[in-house]
Amino acid sequence: MCYFDHQLWPCGWWKWGNFREQCTREYRTGETCGLKLVFNTYLEPEVCRHCEQIKKKQGRVAKMHSDVHRWRAEGNRRATIEKTEKEIYELNVQIAELWGEHEVRKHAINY
Incomplete structure (x- = not known):
C-alpha cells in the first residue's frame, strides 16, 4: 500500500503520478509493494x-x-x-x- 500522486481530468480520465511515500509492508529502499493508494489528487483544468x-x-x-x-x-x-x-x-x-x-x-x- 504505497502512496502515489493521482491526476484527474474533468472528464473522468485519470492516471497515476509520482511515487510519494513507502508503506511499512515494503522494507527495501526504492521498491514498492505493488498496492497503490492515493497520496494527493491533482485536478487538471484542461481536457485530457x-x-x-x-x-x-x-x-x-x-x-x-x-x-x-x-x-x-x-x-x-x-x-x-x-x-x-x-x-x-x-x-x-x-x-x-x-x-x-x-x-x-x-x-x-x-x-
Missing part, C-alpha cells in the same frame, strides 16, 4: 489527450459533412463525395474506438 483527439476528429467530420453538402448542391463531384463519405465513416469508427478506450480507462482501477 483523448478528449482533445476526439474533438479534433469531430471537427474534421463536421467540415467534411459541410463540404459534401456543398458539393451535392454544385453537382459533378460524385467521386469526391464518395471518397469523403468513406473518410467520414472511417473517422466515425476511430471516434467510437477512442470513446471506448476513454470509458474503459475512466472506470479502470489499475492503469
